[in-house]
Structures are given as C-alpha cells and as structure tokens.
Amino acid sequence: MSSIWHPFTQHGLQEPIPCVVRAEGAALYTADGRRVIDAISSWWVTTHGHAHPRIAAAIRAQAERLDQMIFAGWTHEPAEEVAAGLRAIMPAALTRVFFSDSGSTSVEVALKMALGYWLARGEPRHRILVMEHGYHGDTIGAMSVGQRGVFNRAYAPLLFDVETVPYPAAGHEQATLDALERACAAGAAAFIVEPLVLGAGGMLFYSPDMLARMREICAHHGVLFIADEVMTGWGRTGTLLACEQAGVVPDILCLSKGLTGGAVPLAVTMASEPIFAAHWSTDRARMFFHSSSYTANPIACAAAAANLAIWRDEPVRVRIARLGAAQAMRLAALEGVRNKRVLGTIAAFEVGAGEVGAGEGYLADIAPRLLAAFRERDVLLRPLGDTLYVMPPYCIDDADMDFIYNAISAVIARD
Numbered sequence: 001m002s003s004i005w006h007p008f009t010q011h012g013l014q015e016p017i018p019c020v021v022r023a024e025g026a027a028l029y030t031a032d033g034r035r036v037i038d039a040i041s042s043w044w045v046t047t048h049g050h051a052h053p054r055i056a057a058a059i060r061a062q063a064e065r066l067d068q069m070i071f072a073g074w075t076h077e078p079a080e081e082v083a084a085g086l087r088a089i090m091p092a093a094l095t096r097v098f099f100s101d102s103g104s105t106s107v108e109v110a111l112k113m114a115l116g117y118w119l120a121r122g123e124p125r126h127r128i129l130v131m132e133h134g135y136h137g138d139t140i141g142a143m144s145v146g147q148r149g150v151f152n153r154a155y156a157p158l159l160f161d162v163e164t165v166p167y168p169a170a171g172h173e174q175a176t177l178d179a180l181e182r183a184c185a186a187g188a189a190a191f192i193v194e195p196l197v198l199g200a201g202g203m204l205f206y207s208p209d210m211l212a213r214m215r216e217i218c219a220h221h222g223v224l225f226i227a228d229e230v231m232t233g234w235g236r237t238g239t240l241l242a243c244e245q246a247g248v249v250p251d252i253l254c255l256s257k258g259l260t261g262g263a264v265p266l267a268v269t270m271a272s273e274p275i276f277a278a279h280w281s282t283d284r285a286r287m288f289f290h291s292s293s294y295t296a297n298p299i300a301c302a303a304a305a306a307n308l309a310i311w312r313d314e315p316v317r318v319r320i321a322r323l324g325a326a327q328a329m330r331l332a333a334l335e336g337v338r339n340k341r342v343l344g345t346i347a348a349f350e351v352g353a354g355e356v357g358a359g360e361g362y363l364a365d366i367a368p369r370l371l372a373a374f375r376e377r378d379v380l381l382r383p384l385g386d387t388l389y390v391m392p393p394y395c396i397d398d399a400d401m402d403f404i405y406n407a408i409s410a411v412i413a414r415d
Contacts, residue, residue: 013368018375023050026396028380036378039404040391043382044199044231045262048310049395055261055306062302071099071295078301085308086268089240091249094270098288099296103230103256104137106267107192110252111141112290113275114190114224120278120286125189128160129180129223132167133201134194136228145192147201150362163188167198168206180214184221190252191218192226195242196343199231202361203348203389205341208246215248224251224275230267234258235320236391238344240311251275260303261310262393319394320345326398327390330405336412337388348389351412361385370411377407 006017019031026049028036038046048055066076083097098113100106111128118125128145135151136142143152144159152159163183168176180191195211198204218225227250232242234257239245241253252275256267279288294300310316327347331340337349352366364385374381381388381404390404 015368015372016375025049025051026393026400034378036380037396037400037403038392039379039381040389041262041393042380044236044391045257046393047234047258048261048307048316049393050262052261052263052306052310054310055263055303058302058306059263059299062299066298068294068297068299072291076296076298076301078298078305079296081305082268082301082308085305085312086255086270089308089311090253090270091241091243093249093272094253095273096271096276098269098271098290099301100267100269100290101265101292101294102137102267103228103254104139104142105292106230106254106256106269107136107145107226107228108139108141109269109290110192110226110228110254110271111145111190113252113269113271113279113288114226116288117224117275117278118189120281125187127183127186127188128162129183129188129191130162130164131176131193131198132164133198133204134192135198135200136192136194137230151200165191167201167204168210173206173210176210177213177217180217184217184223188221188223190224190226192228194228195232195248196237196245197232197242197346200384202384202387203341203346205343205348211243211246211248215246215250226250226252226254228254230254230256234307235316235394236345238320238324240317259307260300261307263303264297264300266297266300266304316394323392323394323396326401330401331390334405334409334412336409345394346389346391348387350386351383351388352386373411373414374407377410379404379407381408 020028021031022029026038028038030036062078069076079099086097098109100109115126130145133147135146140158143155145162165179165183166172166176193214196206196208215225227243229241233255234240237245243250251272253270259268260266279286323345327345328342331342331347331349337351340349362385366386367383370383370388
C-alpha cells in the first residue's frame with residue numbers, strides 16, 4: 001500500500017489510483033497498458049500537450065547548465081527572457097514581473113502587493129473584495145479570498161475577513177454592480193476576480209460586459225483590480241487572456257498553469273508601474289517582503305520561455321479556435337444534460353436530475369460515480385459535483401474528442 005496522501009482524495013472510499021508512467025500529446029499511459037485521454041489537461045495546466053518536444057528540450061538543456069540559484073539580488077538569462085517575453089504579449093501597462101511557484105502563491109503575492117501599495121501611500125485601505133463562488137487557491141491568503149465552505153471550513157479561524165459581492169447570474173447582474181459600487185465607495189483596497197469563468201466554483205460563466213463594468217467601478221473609486229487568470233489565461237477562454245474580451249487591463253495579473261505549457265510549476269504576478277513605484281525606496285524597510293527558495297527557478301523559466309516561443313512561432317490561436325468549435329459542435333449534439341455552455345476551449349454542463357436538496361454542489365453524490373465510470377472508459381474527467389466540464393490540451397485530435405464525448409454519452413445514459 002502506498003504511503004502517499006493524495007490531494008482532494010478521500011482515501012476512506014478506497015477508490016483505485018492508477019499509476020501513469022508516461023504521457024504524450026493528449027494522452028496518459030498507465031502501468032497496466034491503458035491509454036487514457038486527458039480531457040481536463042491534468043487540472044487545467046497542459047496547453048500544447050504532454051511532453052511537448054520544444055518544452056522538454058528546453059528543460060533538458062537548462063538542467064545541464066544552471067538548475068537552481070537564489071533570486072534575491074541575483075538574476076539569470078531564462079528569467080530575463082521570460083520577463084521580456086511576457087512584456088511583449090501582455091498588456092503594456094503591466095510593466096513589472098514577480099516570479100513565484102504556483103497559482104496560489106501568485107495570488108498571495110498580488111494581495112500583498114495591493115496592501116503594500118496602500119500602506120506606502122499612507123491610506124488606511126485594508127478590505128479585500130471578492131466574488132461569490134470564487135476560488136483562488138489553497139494557501140491561507142488564497143483561501144481567505146475564495147468561497148467559504150467545504151473547501152476551507154476546518155481552517156476558518158486562520159482566514160481574514162473579506163467582503164463578498166454576488167456572482168452576476170443571468171438576470172441578476174445589477175445586484176452585483178450595486179454591491180461592488182457600495183463596497184468600493186467605502187474605500188476597499190482591491191477586488192480580486194476570475195475573469196469570465198469561475199472555475200472550481202462550478203465553471204460559472206459571466207459576460208465580458210460585466211467584467212468591463214466591474215473594472216470601471218473599481219477604477220472610478222481607485223480600488224485596485226486583480227485579475228486571477230491562473231486558469232483562464234493562456235487561451236482557455238479563446239483569447240490569450242480572458243480580460244482581452246472585455247477590453248480590461250488589471251492593475252495586477254496572476255498567471256500560472258499554462259505559463260510553462262503545464263510542464264513544471266511556475267507563476268508570475270504582473271503589476272502596473274504605480275504598484276512597483278509604491279514599494280521603490282532607499283528605505284530597506286519598504287521593500288516587497290516576499291520570496292521562496294525556488295523563486296524563478298531556471299529550469300521552470302526555461303520551460304516558460306519555450307512556451308512563449310511556441311506562442312510566437314506556432315499557430316496556437318488557430319488551434320484554440322478549432323478546439324473551441326469542436327467543443328461547441330459536440331456539446332450541442334449531447335443529450336440528457338442541463339445548462340450547456342461553451343467559452344473558448346471550455347465546455348461545461350450539469351448532469352443528473354438536479355432536484356433541490358439532492359446533494360448538488362461539489363459533494364454531490366453523483367460525482368464519485370461519474371469519476372469511476374469515466375476512469376473505467378479510459379477518460380480523465382473530474383466532475384465538480386454535478387458539473388462536468390471538458391478542457392483538453394489544444395493538440396487534441398477529432399478521434400480523441402469523439403472518444404471523450406462518446407464516453408460522456410454512455411455514462412449519462414447509464415447513470
């Protein structure tokens with residue numbers, strides 16, 4: 001028996017845990033000889049496909065040159081290349097690049113930057129605004145700005161207070177705008193949001209117009225706008241950033257997951273020049289106090305540089321558009337599901353009867369049954385309760401897409 005304690009796994013259920021020995025493109029290969037289609041990009045990270053040759057080669061070459069070094073007061077070529085590459089394709093107003101290790105830490109960095117900004121200005125702004133059903137990670141700060149509930153109930157004594165605005169459900173958008181207006185007028189420090197798609201909250205979509213109007217309210221009151229594009233970035237919603245579809249440029253931007261093509265962990269928090277300038281001083285006590293041992297790890301930066309090169313040199317946007325069209329076509333033909341929705345490369349829908357009080361939500365009783373059924377059919381799909389979503393790597397072909405949706409149809413018909 002393995003001694004590993006797996007994330008988001010209830011070991012008491014004794015569900016099988018397959019062993020993957022290699023991966024290529026959109027497929028995982030297990031120790032017992034199965035080929036499994038990775039229909040969720042291994043938790044939304046793999047963009048161009050597993051074991052992408054250019055990214056793998058960059059990792060290999062960098063590991064032989066410079067594997068790790070302190071980044072406090074030192075630098076190296078891969079980090080400089082990534083920073084320059086990001087400046088070239090991200091909004092021009094985001095002039096500063098701060099490296100960290102994961103989506104959660106990029107959010108922690110963003111929150112600390114925002115609070116440091118107001119402290120340096122001598123203004124007593126401390127309250128963080130969040131959106132209902134949001135999710136930003138599992139470290140303490142990231143949990144604090146996420147939805148309270150089963151994810152973090154045990155850790156409630158450690159979480160700081162935030163103010164929540166309602167999710168802009170169709171027909172109720174004005175309530176969101178009114179709540180945000182009131183909270184911003186009261187002098188909030190920052191508003192953090194997942195642009196266009198609330199991922200772990202159930203793949204909940206909202207319109208670019210709403211994102212733009214929320215940004216306008218924050219700008220009017222001088223409230224910093226933090227865009228958590230850890231999941232939505234790198235083409236998932238059909239554009240490089242989800243914010244593009246709303247014409248929005250945040251004050252602070254969080255990126256991870258697809259930053260390295262999903263090959264190795266790395267994150268950045270990009271900030272506008274006023275955020276950096278607030279921390280700039282000859283007084284060492286005003287420096288930005290955040291780091292980790294592996295900040296800007298050279299091997300991870302080499303992978304990110306390779307990812308940026310792929311975006312420059314290859315027709316990535318064409319692949320994204322093709323995948324989005326394939327998702328829309330197949331989802332339209334799918335029967336027996338509720339609330340079909342597609343945005344870019346993401347397709348989502350609800351399954352089951354959907355009766356009130358029937359265990360809907362993340363802990364819906366149907367989820368373990370679905371997970372097992374898809375595992376038996378060699379498809380990696382991980383339901384969010386009664387919400388199923390398909391978010392494959394951009395390299396997936398039509399045969400594998402058909403395989404995924406045929407499995408979904410068979411499982412729904414059986415369940």
